[in-house]
Amino acid sequence: MDLLRMMDGLSHGLADLSMFPYFDMAHYIVSMMALREQPGALDVSRASPLACWFSSMLYCFGGAVLSGIMLAEPAVAPLSNSPTILLASIVWYLIFYCPMDVVYSCAALLPLRLLLSGMKEVTRTWKVLGGVTLAQNKYKDSLLVMIAIGWARGAGGGLISNFEQLVRGVWRPETNELLNMSYPTKITLIGAVLFALQQTHYLPLHKHHLMLIYTIFIVVNKTRMMLTGSSASPFASIESVLYKTLFSGHSPYAALTGDFKTPCSGNSSTGGKTSRLTTKESSENRDRGCSLKAKDESENTETADDKKSN
Amino acid sequence: MDLLRMMDGLSHGLADLSMFPYFDMAHYIVSMMALREQPGALDVSRASPLACWFSSMLYCFGGAVLSGIMLAEPAVAPLSNSPTILLASIVWYLIFYCPMDVVYSCAALLPLRLLLSGMKEVTRTWKVLGGVTLAQNKYKDSLLVMIAIGWARGAGGGLISNFEQLVRGVWRPETNELLNMSYPTKITLIGAVLFALQQTHYLPLHKHHLMLIYTIFIVVNKTRMMLTGSSASPFASIESVLYKTLFSGHSPYAALTGDFKTPCSGNSSTGGKTSRLTTKESSENRDRGCSLKAKDESENTETADDKKSN
Amino acid sequence: MDLLRMMDGLSHGLADLSMFPYFDMAHYIVSMMALREQPGALDVSRASPLACWFSSMLYCFGGAVLSGIMLAEPAVAPLSNSPTILLASIVWYLIFYCPMDVVYSCAALLPLRLLLSGMKEVTRTWKVLGGVTLAQNKYKDSLLVMIAIGWARGAGGGLISNFEQLVRGVWRPETNELLNMSYPTKITLIGAVLFALQQTHYLPLHKHHLMLIYTIFIVVNKTRMMLTGSSASPFASIESVLYKTLFSGHSPYAALTGDFKTPCSGNSSTGGKTSRLTTKESSENRDRGCSLKAKDESENTETADDKKSN
Numbered sequence: 001m002d003l004l005r006m007m008d009g010l011s012h013g014l015a016d017l018s019m020f021p022y023f024d025m026a027h028y029i030v031s032m033m034a035l036r037e038q039p040g041a042l043d044v045s046r047a048s049p050l051a052c053w054f055s056s057m058l059y060c061f062g063g064a065v066l067s068g069i070m071l072a073e074p075a076v077a078p079l080s081n082s083p084t085i086l087l088a089s090i091v092w093y094l095i096f097y098c099p100m101d102v103v104y105s106c107a108a109l110l111p112l113r114l115l116l117s118g119m120k121e122v123t124r125t126w127k128v129l130g131g132v133t134l135a136q137n138k139y140k141d142s143l144l145v146m147i148a149i150g151w152a153r154g155a156g157g158g159l160i161s162n163f164e165q166l167v168r169g170v171w172r173p174e175t176n177e178l179l180n181m182s183y184p185t186k187i188t189l190i191g192a193v194l195f196a197l198q199q200t201h202y203l204p205l206h207k208h209h210l211m212l213i214y215t216i217f218i219v220v221n222k223t224r225m226m227l228t229g230s231s232a233s234p235f236a237s238i239e240s241v242l243y244k245t246l247f248s249g250h251s252p253y254a255a256l257t258g259d260f261k262t263p264c265s266g267n268s269s270t271g272g273k274t275s276r277l278t279t280k281e282s283s284e285n286r287d288r289g290c291s292l293k294a295k296d297e298s299e300n301t302e303t304a305d306d307k308k309s310n
Numbered sequence: 311m312d313l314l315r316m317m318d319g320l321s322h323g324l325a326d327l328s329m330f331p332y333f334d335m336a337h338y339i340v341s342m343m344a345l346r347e348q349p350g351a352l353d354v355s356r357a358s359p360l361a362c363w364f365s366s367m368l369y370c371f372g373g374a375v376l377s378g379i380m381l382a383e384p385a386v387a388p389l390s391n392s393p394t395i396l397l398a399s400i401v402w403y404l405i406f407y408c409p410m411d412v413v414y415s416c417a418a419l420l421p422l423r424l425l426l427s428g429m430k431e432v433t434r435t436w437k438v439l440g441g442v443t444l445a446q447n448k449y450k451d452s453l454l455v456m457i458a459i460g461w462a463r464g465a466g467g468g469l470i471s472n473f474e475q476l477v478r479g480v481w482r483p484e485t486n487e488l489l490n491m492s493y494p495t496k497i498t499l500i501g502a503v504l505f506a507l508q509q510t511h512y513l514p515l516h517k518h519h520l521m522l523i524y525t526i527f528i529v530v531n532k533t534r535m536m537l538t539g540s541s542a543s544p545f546a547s548i549e550s551v552l553y554k555t556l557f558s559g560h561s562p563y564a565a566l567t568g569d570f571k572t573p574c575s576g577n578s579s580t581g582g583k584t585s586r587l588t589t590k591e592s593s594e595n596r597d598r599g600c601s602l603k604a605k606d607e608s609e610n611t612e613t614a615d616d617k618k619s620n
Numbered sequence: 621m622d623l624l625r626m627m628d629g630l631s632h633g634l635a636d637l638s639m640f641p642y643f644d645m646a647h648y649i650v651s652m653m654a655l656r657e658q659p660g661a662l663d664v665s666r667a668s669p670l671a672c673w674f675s676s677m678l679y680c681f682g683g684a685v686l687s688g689i690m691l692a693e694p695a696v697a698p699l700s701n702s703p704t705i706l707l708a709s710i711v712w713y714l715i716f717y718c719p720m721d722v723v724y725s726c727a728a729l730l731p732l733r734l735l736l737s738g739m740k741e742v743t744r745t746w747k748v749l750g751g752v753t754l755a756q757n758k759y760k761d762s763l764l765v766m767i768a769i770g771w772a773r774g775a776g777g778g779l780i781s782n783f784e785q786l787v788r789g790v791w792r793p794e795t796n797e798l799l800n801m802s803y804p805t806k807i808t809l810i811g812a813v814l815f816a817l818q819q820t821h822y823l824p825l826h827k828h829h830l831m832l833i834y835t836i837f838i839v840v841n842k843t844r845m846m847l848t849g850s851s852a853s854p855f856a857s858i859e860s861v862l863y864k865t866l867f868s869g870h871s872p873y874a875a876l877t878g879d880f881k882t883p884c885s886g887n888s889s890t891g892g893k894t895s896r897l898t899t900k901e902s903s904e905n906r907d908r909g910c911s912l913k914a915k916d917e918s919e920n921t922e923t924a925d926d927k928k929s930n
Contacts, residue, residue, distance in 0.1 A: 051798040070385050144389040179354070179361045486787065
């Protein structure tokens with residue numbers, strides 16, 4: 001009884017929490033550290049501060065830009081919010097150009113990085129919910145639109161990463177967040193589905209309760225992943241079962257490939273009709289994709305939560 | 311007299327025809343079969359069902375998305391139409407993941423494929439006309455906008471194919487539907503011009519008569535092309551004359567290159583000023599374009615109406 | 621006193637000047653000559669007149685299209701302005717397909733090209749001011765949005781050049797106008813900042829005075845650059861000082877790299893942390909970027925103001 005009442009109070013407190021400025025700042029810091037740890041990003045910050053700034057803004061406000069384009073609302077809208085842009089620009093400057101690199105070095109210390117990453121995850125809840133609510137105002141009861149906008153808001157930086165990279169002169173067409181979904185993109189999609197179901201009353205939960213549960217889950221999970229250095233998704237087994245049930249229907253060799261998380265090794269065994277249709281080019285693409293992926297994974301073991309801190 | 315009255319009745323009947331659900335379903339089936347026959351598409355459907363679904367939706371609703379972006383209307387609008395999205399998703403699932411591959415195998419049988427392709431062509435008339443009318447509501451009497459939106463609606467999947475391929479991890483910058491226009495894109499452009507002229511009363515025809523004539527033409531032509539396996543455009547000679555009259559003005563070697571359908575072989579003979587400006591890179595691009603094109607054509611002879619069934 | 625009154629009269633006269641048709645025509649001619657001098661563009665004009673036309677329209681109206689997308693206004697809007705589109709299309713036809721190449725040969729004569737380029741620069745003032753005013757109507761007092769839209773309007777063709785090239789089958793991800801800003805893009809950005817400051821009354825100048833000063837500056841500067849064949853930016857020294865003050869904070873080897881205009885040579889000396897993060901791929905990208913840049917520069921010495929006449 002007391003526990004329930006405490007939970008209720010806690011969830012109300014959380015729902016009334018303001019993201020600006022502390023949580024937003026944590027989001028900017030963690031995002032820009034992730035950008036800075038991208039291969040070649042430091043060179044770009046030297047060669048063209050403007051490209052670096054624009055790329056950083058896409059990392060921080062990519063969700064707002066993407067959902068703006070999807071809903072035919074001005075893509076420049078985030079620029080009109082002066083306090084947030086100013087804050088993000090100051091963070092950008094300190095992370096990339098601070099004398100002696102003090103700010104980056106401090107923020108990269110594990111305890112501080114843990115705290116900041118946790119705070120950044122909290123903003124995810126607000127962004128997803130904001131997207132879902134925005135979509136509901138425009139498209140009453142259209143579940144798919146609500147999920148799409150909630151997802152775009154929460155994981156926009158990842159979803160437009162191909163174009164964000166293009167700003168920095170990098171082009172990796174062989175991969176994107178739909179082909180190789182990262183953990184933050186996945187968890188955001190799940191959040192968008194949950195909040196969309198809650199808003200349309202298919203999920204019998206109060207909004208602030210769902211916010212509390214979802215926030216605790218993503219913060220705890222993120223912390224666990226950073227501490228153990230593991231990039232294993234907590235949904236791997238559910239995904240595997242779902243995949244085997246739904247998407248391994250027609251192919252007689254599906255049993256061979258098994259898990260859809262290994263498309264590289266799997267492809268070599270997809271003989272017959274498929275290979276006949278596969279041109280040399282696309283197989284090259286795939287090979288490049290695989291070698292890149294292998295490289296990414298080896299990098300991940302080094303830089304811990306490089307890619308994951310989207 | 312009787313024939314005319316019969317024609318009139320037929321055209322009124324056609325104009326009142328509802329596309330949903332049967333004709334729309336044929337459109338989805340044929341589009342997704344074309345996607346499935348793209349090199350590498352089956353691998354993507356195994357590796358990432360979500361990328362495959364998104365790619366399929368771009369094949370089916372690309373026209374609505376593109377015309378939405380051009381008119382600053384929400385790009386997510388097609389998602390809000392639940393029945394059509396549901397129908398398209400069911401078709402997508404059955405084409406890609408049906409146990410024993412029953413659905414694809416059946417639909418690939420020539421008689422059924424002929425029927426479905428014919429029905430899909432019928433939807434083209436509705437889409438083009440829908441686009442033209444939509445543009446007319448926004449931009450009174452602006453012929454160019456009406457043609458652009460009608461074209462985008464009817465051939466959107468082809469026009470955005472570079473970005474649809476990007477979803478699947480494929481990037482072919484050396485070609486696009488403006489550089490190498492395929493038959494469906496061409497016939498849609500002609501339809502958009504005709505309907506725009508009709509709507510602005512430059513073409514003295516009733517709307518339902520034009521719909522009947524255009525529909526019969528595209529269905530008959532599509533059937534003929536599928537049966538003979540020829541990809542020759544019925545407008546080749548008109549195009550050639552138009553091209554020679556209008557676009558071979560300044561170059562003294564235009565007579566050598568002759569037909570603009572062979573830019574690959576033609577380029578080698580474009581000496582003088584052009585070759586001086588052509589860098590190594592762009593010639594590589596062109597070479598790749600040519601070899602790709604040659605490959606495409608050799609594929610086309612195999613998979614009959616792979617690319618054409620856009 | 622008399623000089624001041626004359627200046628005032630001149631600036632009022634300039635502010636009342638109509639861009640259509642003469643100045644607009646000069647803008648179209650210079651833009652399309654710049655397009656024609658791009659490597660491979662003449663081949664495209666032979667292979668696909670439609671792709672060439674679309675590419676030309678992006679060169680001429682790229683600013684309107686880009687600012688339209690950023691403000692969620694219809695991207696097709698420029699098409700609805702029949703007189704300007706008609707004029708641009710006639711210019712396009714004459715530049716690319718005129719018998720005996722009369723029009724291009726004449727316009728390429730230095731005195732005429734000087735005059736046309738000067739007139740084109742005048743349109744820049746109007747475009748930047750138009751963008752700034754448009755943004756101010758939507759976002760009162762948001763300086764950043766006003767700068768962004770003014771810049772996009774005035775230098776849109778350059779900013780979307782990656783996608784304009786894609787229309788012609790060329791893809792150069794390793795460079796863009798944010799990474800390697802060209803002179804027209806830079807001067808437009810400065811203009812957008814000045815006009816935004818003037819409109820928000822931070823800059824104590826009358827609008828027509830600023831228009832006169834800015835116009836004279838860009839016309840004189842453009843003429844000087846064309847006559848001397850130099851591509852040196854007049855702001856090089858200011859940029860260098862600004863860069864050294866603001867953006868060389870953390871790196872201990874910043875003194876070695878010195879000028880941010882030489883990222884190619886500079887990168888090789890960025891050892892330590894940076895090189896650890898730099899993958900083979902991105903270094904390849906950079907190398908390609910450098911060799912391309914070297915090539916561009918060697919081309920520039922040949923075709924004088926090829927790239928600069930954006």
